[in-house]
Amino acid sequence: MSYYQAEIERASYETMRELQGERLVKTVKHAYDNIAYYREKMKEKGVEPGDIRSVDDLRKLPLLSKEYLRDAYPYGFLARPLSECVRIQSTSGTTGKRVVAFYTQHDIDLWDECCARAIVAAGGTNEDVVHVSYGYGLFTGGPGLNGGSHKVGSLTLPMSSGNTERQIQFMVDLESTILCCTPSYAAFLAESIQSMGVRDQIKLKAGIFGAEAWSEEMRRDIEKNLGIRAYDIYGLTEISGPGVSFECAEQTGMHVNEDHFIPEIIDPDTGEVLPLGEKGELVFSCITKEAFPLLRYRTRDICVLTREKCSCGRTLVKMFKPMGRSDDMLIIRGVNVFPSQIETVLMNAGYPANYQIIVDRVNYTDTFEVQVEMTPEMFSDEVKELSERENELLTSMRAMLGISPKVTLVNPRSIARSEGKAVRVIDKRKI
Amino acid sequence: MTITMTIDQISVFVENKPGRLAEITEILGAADIDLRAMSIADTADFGILRIIVSEPDRALEALKSANCVVSVTQVLAVAIEDAPGSLAKILRILADADVSVEYLYAFITHTEGHAYVILRVEDTGRATEVFAEHGVKTADSHEIYDL
Numbered sequence: 001m002s003y004y005q006a007e008i009e010r011a012s013y014e015t016m017r018e019l020q021g022e023r024l025v026k027t028v029k030h031a032y033d034n035i036a037y038y039r040e041k042m043k044e045k046g047v048e049p050g051d052i053r054s055v056d057d058l059r060k061l062p063l064l065s066k067e068y069l070r071d072a073y074p075y076g077f078l079a080r081p082l083s084e085c086v087r088i089q090s091t092s093g094t095t096g097k098r099v100v101a102f103y104t105q106h107d108i109d110l111w112d113e114c115c116a117r118a119i120v121a122a123g124g125t126n127e128d129v130v131h132v133s134y135g136y137g138l139f140t141g142g143p144g145l146n147g148g149s150h151k152v153g154s155l156t157l158p159m160s161s162g163n164t165e166r167q168i169q170f171m172v173d174l175e176s177t178i179l180c181c182t183p184s185y186a187a188f189l190a191e192s193i194q195s196m197g198v199r200d201q202i203k204l205k206a207g208i209f210g211a212e213a214w215s216e217e218m219r220r221d222i223e224k225n226l227g228i229r230a231y232d233i234y235g236l237t238e239i240s241g242p243g244v245s246f247e248c249a250e251q252t253g254m255h256v257n258e259d260h261f262i263p264e265i266i267d268p269d270t271g272e273v274l275p276l277g278e279k280g281e282l283v284f285s286c287i288t289k290e291a292f293p294l295l296r297y298r299t300r301d302i303c304v305l306t307r308e309k310c311s312c313g314r315t316l317v318k319m320f321k322p323m324g325r326s327d328d329m330l331i332i333r334g335v336n337v338f339p340s341q342i343e344t345v346l347m348n349a350g351y352p353a354n355y356q357i358i359v360d361r362v363n364y365t366d367t368f369e370v371q372v373e374m375t376p377e378m379f380s381d382e383v384k385e386l387s388e389r390e391n392e393l394l395t396s397m398r399a400m401l402g403i404s405p406k407v408t409l410v411n412p413r414s415i416a417r418s419e420g421k422a423v424r425v426i427d428k429r430k431i
Numbered sequence: 432m433t434i435t436m437t438i439d440q441i442s443v444f445v446e447n448k449p450g451r452l453a454e455i456t457e458i459l460g461a462a463d464i465d466l467r468a469m470s471i472a473d474t475a476d477f478g479i480l481r482i483i484v485s486e487p488d489r490a491l492e493a494l495k496s497a498n499c500v501v502s503v504t505q506v507l508a509v510a511i512e513d514a515p516g517s518l519a520k521i522l523r524i525l526a527d528a529d530v531s532v533e534y535l536y537a538f539i540t541h542t543e544g545h546a547y548v549i550l551r552v553e554d555t556g557r558a559t560e561v562f563a564e565h566g567v568k569t570a571d572s573h574e575i576y577d578l
Binding site for chain 2: 374375376379380381382383386387390407408409410411412413414
């Protein structure tokens with residue numbers, strides 16, 4: 001069994017608590033001094049940085065929701081001068097609703113280390129060829145695993161997403177051994193490898209797949225079709241990116257890098273902290289970050305934590321696969337989509353905010369349809385004009401969401417309503 | 432009813448769903464509306480049903496109350512001889528006058544030797560003028576609705 005940082009990954013509970021406490025105390029002071037939100041909210045609650053002495057005091061701190069981050073765009077939560085920052089990453093979303101995360105070199109290093117732990121847990125060494133097919137750019141997937149792979153010393157293939165034939169060509173020619181991408185892209189690659197007839201030339205042994213929900217059944221399929229072990233990885237831009245938690249050989253949940261990110265489970269309605277093992281909303285506090293040290297950030301992921309002994313030898317607390325959301329965010333093909341974004345596009349384009357989002361999964365790939373009700377105002381006798389309007393709508397949806405839905409114009413009042421309230425999202429995916 | 436030189440054509444949004452067209456024609460049937468002429472324009476995603484009916488106002492009302500999206504467009508109806516070259520002749524008149532045709536469709540009537548062409552042109556006024564200059568008679572609304 002190998003570890004990237006064994007002393008941390010196998011630390012005793014007491015050692016970890018102590019380390020977390022020290023780091024938390026420091027970060028709370030840092031956040032209080034540099035971020036108006038924490039200063040104001042802590043004053044409101046009558047809490048001072050000095051009141052936070054250990055992890056037990058964490059619950060005294062205010063929770064942070066994504067709305068505040070959006071409102072503070074872009075610099076509201078920046079805790080270090082820009083001259084010390086070296087990178088930004090950003091969540092998908094509208095211009096107004098984007099969240100921009102800042103990183104100092106120290107922050108990038110710790111993020112890369114988290115990803116390195118994930119790669120080593122998946123069996124990676126400096127002998128490996130790590131094939132990164134996550135998107136590179138503002139999305140954290142590509143840069144995160146890329147950095148992790150560098151730390152491990154593996155040969156890194158910064159493939160980014162798309163161009164499947166070239167992906168497979170490189171996979172064959174450079175003998176990629178570890179694949180990093182979304183699970184749906186892994187399934188698609190497996191299919192393409194099959195149809196190109198090069199399955200016997202593929203040297204993959206493991207895959208690290210995240211950024212979207214996937215089922216156990218899908219895991220087994222990918223493992224069988226690619227001849228690999230498939231590992232889950234979890235993360236979010238606000239906290240750093242992929243590598244907030246990662247799966248080990250046991251494949252029964254993801255170890256949280258809790259020396260950097262303290263997880264809590266709260267009741268999404270009351271904000272109250274729930275005991276270990278109970279289901280609730282996952283909340284993270286960053287305790288080592290410099291530029292963007294979010295404390296008690298609500299992920300909206302519904303999840304369970306466990307400290308049951310893991311056969312891999314790691315003592316890091318484990319989180320199970322998130323089993324839902326406490327808000328209406330959808331993750332479609334790895335991209336975060338809020339129904340409100342679609343509403344905004346429709347209203348800007350002159351359509352009524354009467355729509356329905358239909359998400360399904362066909363052959364492990366998400367399908368995404370937006371049904372829009374036609375109105376007398378938007379109707380025209382000319383096909384050309386209607387098609388133009390439809391195209392404009394598609395263009396603005398793509399610009400807003402980062403992915404393209406299929407837009408279907410439907411009859412007025414044909415969208416199902418339950419008790420007068422329209423059902424906005426139909427998610428048929430069985431995950 | 433006032434008689435006009437242009438015809439009210441009703442356009443109906445047709446969602447791309449099996450049975451939708453049947454539903455629309457059923458609405459008209461139930462309201463006792465006679466269809467005089469029709470055409471369908473379609474794309475991969477939706478269609479536009481264009482109809483000329485016996486009583487446009489009542490048809491509109493019936494369709495609207497059944498939650499159909501409708502609009503009214505002024506079109507011209509021209510009676511032409513049911514013989515080779517007659518359509519070409521009127522299209523030439525429009526072309527020479529630089530009036531572009533958005534779309535057209537034709538139908539044959541019970542009256543022998545006679546066909547009607549429904550024309551949607553860019554400039555209806557100008558088209559009516561040049562037709563008059565060339566002695567082409569456009570049918571008035573009464574003539575078409577009461578066919």
